Amino acid sequence: MRKDTARDFSDGRSRRPPRGDxxxxxxxxxxxxxxxxxxxxxxxxxxxxAASSVAFEGVTxxxxxxxxxEDLTLEARGGELLVLLGPSGCGKTxxxxxxxxxxxxxxxxxxxxxxxxxxxDAKDRDVAMVFQSYALYPHLSVGRNIEFPLxxxxxxxxxxxxxxxxxxxSLRLEQLLDRRPAQLSxxxxxxxxxxxxxxxxxRAFLMDEPLSNxxxxxxxxxxxxxxxxxxxxxxxxxxxxxxxxxxxxMGQRIAILNEGVLQQLDTPEAVYDRPANxxxxxxxxxxxxxxxxxxxxxxxxxxxxxxxxxRVGLSPPxxxxxxxxxxxxxxxxxxxxxxxxxxxxxxxxxxxxVELIGHEQHVALRLPGGQLVWVRTGSDAPRMRTGEDVxxxxxxxxxxxxxxxxxxxxxxxxxxxxxxxxSL
Amino acid sequence: MGARRRAxxxxxxRHPRSRTRRQVVAAYLFVLPAxxxxxxxxxxxxxxxxxxxxxxxxxxxxxxSHYVGLSQYRSVLSSSDFRDSLWRTVQFVLYTVxxxxxxxxxxxxxxxxxxxxxxxxRTIYSSTVATSAAVASVIFFTLLNPQVGLLSYWLGxxxxxxxxxxxxxxxxxxxxxxxxxxxxxxxxxxxxxLQSVPDDLLEAARVDGASSWRxxxxxxxxxxxxxxxxxxxxxxIGGFQSFGQIHILTQGxxxxxxxxxxxxxxxxxxxxxxxxxxxxLSVALFAILLLLTFVQFxxxxxxxxxxx
Numbered sequence: 001m002r003k004d005t006a007r008d009f010s011d012g013r014s015r016r017p018p019r020g021d022x023x024x025x026x027x028x029x030x031x032x033x034x035x036x037x038x039x040x041x042x043x044x045x046x047x048x049x050a051a052s053s054v055a056f057e058g059v060t061x062x063x064x065x066x067x068x069x070e071d072l073t074l075e076a077r078g079g080e081l082l083v084l085l086g087p088s089g090c091g092k093t094x095x096x097x098x099x100x101x102x103x104x105x106x107x108x109x110x111x112x113x114x115x116x117x118x119x120x121d122a123k124d125r126d127v128a129m130v131f132q133s134y135a136l137y138p139h140l141s142v143g144r145n146i147e148f149p150l151x152x153x154x155x156x157x158x159x160x161x162x163x164x165x166x167x168x169x170s171l172r173l174e175q176l177l178d179r180r181p182a183q184l185s186x187x188x189x190x191x192x193x194x195x196x197x198x199x200x201x202x203r204a205f206l207m208d209e210p211l212s213n214x215x216x217x218x219x220x221x222x223x224x225x226x227x228x229x230x231x232x233x234x235x236x237x238x239x240x241x242x243x244x245x246x247x248x249x250m251g252q253r254i255a256i257l258n259e260g261v262l263q264q265l266d267t268p269e270a271v272y273d274r275p276a277n278x279x280x281x282x283x284x285x286x287x288x289x290x291x292x293x294x295x296x297x298x299x300x301x302x303x304x305x306x307x308x309x310x311r312v313g314l315s316p317p318x319x320x321x322x323x324x325x326x327x328x329x330x331x332x333x334x335x336x337x338x339x340x341x342x343x344x345x346x347x348x349x350x351x352x353x354v355e356l357i358g359h360e361q362h363v364a365l366r367l368p369g370g371q372l373v374w375v376r377t378g379s380d381a382p383r384m385r386t387g388e389d390v391x392x393x394x395x396x397x398x399x400x401x402x403x404x405x406x407x408x409x410x411x412x413x414x415x416x417x418x419x420x421x422x423s424l
Numbered sequence: 425m426g427a428r429r430r431a432x433x434x435x436x437x438r439h440p441r442s443r444t445r446r447q448v449v450a451a452y453l454f455v456l457p458a459x460x461x462x463x464x465x466x467x468x469x470x471x472x473x474x475x476x477x478x479x480x481x482x483x484x485x486x487x488x489s490h491y492v493g494l495s496q497y498r499s500v501l502s503s504s505d506f507r508d509s510l511w512r513t514v515q516f517v518l519y520t521v522x523x524x525x526x527x528x529x530x531x532x533x534x535x536x537x538x539x540x541x542x543x544x545x546r547t548i549y550s551s552t553v554a555t556s557a558a559v560a561s562v563i564f565f566t567l568l569n570p571q572v573g574l575l576s577y578w579l580g581x582x583x584x585x586x587x588x589x590x591x592x593x594x595x596x597x598x599x600x601x602x603x604x605x606x607x608x609x610x611x612x613x614x615x616x617x618l619q620s621v622p623d624d625l626l627e628a629a630r631v632d633g634a635s636s637w638r639x640x641x642x643x644x645x646x647x648x649x650x651x652x653x654x655x656x657x658x659x660x661i662g663g664f665q666s667f668g669q670i671h672i673l674t675q676g677x678x679x680x681x682x683x684x685x686x687x688x689x690x691x692x693x694x695x696x697x698x699x700x701x702x703x704x705l706s707v708a709l710f711a712i713l714l715l716l717t718f719v720q721f722x723x724x725x726x727x728x729x730x731x732x
Contacts, residue, residue, distance in 0.1 A: 122630040124633070126633075127631065131624050131627075135625050137646075152633040
């Protein structure tokens with residue numbers, strides 16, 4: 001039913017370009033139908049380059065005294081969608097530019113497939129890049145924009161026309177080929193930028209926050225679109241974002257960077273369930289994981305960590321791991337969904353802010369020391385009032401981190417099957 | 425009825441376009457000083473010049489001038505003297521404008537490199553802006569002096585006939601001086617335009633596989649084109665108004681070979697006291713420049729579509 005509505009909108013396109021939901025669901029519908037055609041053609045010129053792996057081997061990049069990337073070793077496998085995630089200034093865009101050839105590494109090796117590309121000029125690297133700004137050529141029509149990389153590579157005109165037509169069809173851009181970028185909406189520009197990247201079947205795709213200039217709804221649609229495109233074309237994508245939701249939903253693996261240093265490289269599930277350190281724990285998840293400083297107490301068979309306002313129980317194996325390290329303090333990581341408001345809880349706190357988000361509530365509570373702790377509850381839970389005294393119970397996984405290094409503390413794998421799981 | 429009219433009045437007052445009498449008076453008071461200045465120094469001379477074109481100049485001072493209507497316009501504008509000086513002016517523009525712009529872009533590209541000390545070159549390249557046409561002309565007049573001029577020496581003409589005295593070389597020589605004098609402005613314009621070319625476009629082109637020449641031709645030049653057009657129009661207008669270098673270097677000679685339209689006007693008016701004739705030429709020059717200005721206005725209105 002909903003698809004029908006979208007079709008009706010698309011029929012009226014000649015009069016008024018459809019926008020928002022109507023356009024994107026129509027777009028998705030079109031993709032399904034046309035995917036086969038593109039796939040066939042894609043194989044036709046796929047012989048030029050297969051999806052290559054992209055690897056950093058001990059790469060450092062400094063600008064004078066500032067180190068943007070420090071000893072980065074990382075590989076995106078052929079055909080993989082690898083997300084580089086991190087806060088702004090963490091070096092993720094620099095990493096992308098190193099692969100593109102727009103920056104030269106200070107030391108280390110950048111490899112695309114089997115080729116070391118350190119000394120290969122950007123124009124000869126055969127990778128495509130989608131810029132945050134889209135970087136469409138404002139003086140060229142959409143068709144000419146898409147054609148540009150083919151012209152630059154001296155692809156003969158008939159082949160050029162055919163490739164542009166195929167890609168334009170697959171991204172629903174046929175109607176827009178004669179327009180200038182300035183006449184397009186954000187989503188349309190985004191698709192032109194994608195088309196320009198896809199058209200020559202490069203060895204790898206580099207995407208620098210490609211969705212950050214779109215409005216929220218379109219961003220969600222394009223996210224799915226990109227994942228679909230990746231699956232369909234079997235291409236290698238190195239995808240840079242600071243948005244952890246984007247990273248979690250799109251990446252096959254996520255590489256989290258902070259201050260130029262790789263923090264963790266793993267699947268979205270593993271990054272979420274077993275963050276390698278306190279930084280990753282605090283960066284991934286929304287609201288982020290609560291990280292509270294506390295003092296481990298070994299009290300018979302009920303060990304716990306004393307935190308401001310109460311205690312968090314530890315499983316005996318985890319407590320033993322803490323004990324083995326002779327730590328007098330630890331960082332306790334608790335996801336908001338691992339906490340609940342419970343009169344029998346073990347931590348006392350005061351309600352500070354209540355955010356009602358449709359199906360759930362995010363409650364910010366202040367511990368006696370002043371730290372804020374987020375708790376996620378169902379929307380059917382009773383509404384809290386600001387200033388109310390409550391008790392928090394930890395029900396899910398308890399993560400522990402070394403307060404000095406920030407590194408994760410795991411229970412000895414022999415003594416417990418599922419490491420890192422504590423219970424009350 | 426009255427209430428309705430009052431309501432309409434209130435509505436009109438709220439509308440931003442409609443103004444009260446007081447506001448209109450105040451507005452004109454504000455523009456009055458500018459209007460007076462323009463009136464005295466621009467509009468009145470303009471009308472007076474066009475008017476003078478209707479009178480022939482008497483053969484001797486103190487004799488009455490004759491009203492001849494449009495016939496003087498007809499005869500002067502169809503004369504070969506006018507056509508010659510107009511053609512020389514066009515030649516002068518063709519010598520100076522394209523070469524000046526190509527050089528300006530070239531220097532701007534060079535100075536746009538990220539190199540240590542590049543600012544020194546930027547300063548040098550733009551320094552001719554601070555030089556008046558008179559100063560530039562005197563410098564080149566000395567350099568081109570057949571006896572002591574360095575340029576004459578380099579050109580192998582030392583002791584021979586001067587470049588400025590050669591009927592074939594005088595106009596090119598004056599053009600070179602003009603190019604040199606204009607290069608600073610062109611350089612500044614092109615540098616500004618070049619710096620407004622977004623880096624990510626050039627990077628995108630690089631990743632797209634474009635060679636440096638292709639990036640320049642297919643990305644940089646198209647994005648510079650509005651500024652190139654602007655510099656061209658300004659250059660043409662400037663060319664039509666070039667006076668100082670002619671006056672100092674050649675006075676229109678040798679044998680009228682550097683007699684550009686504006687210098688012709690000057691000579692007719694102030695050397696031959698032929699005001700009627702000069703007035704006609706002035707009106708012609710005014711019409712040409714007006715046309716060029718309209719072309720420029722038209723272009724800059726169209727250019728809105730060009731913006732991202």
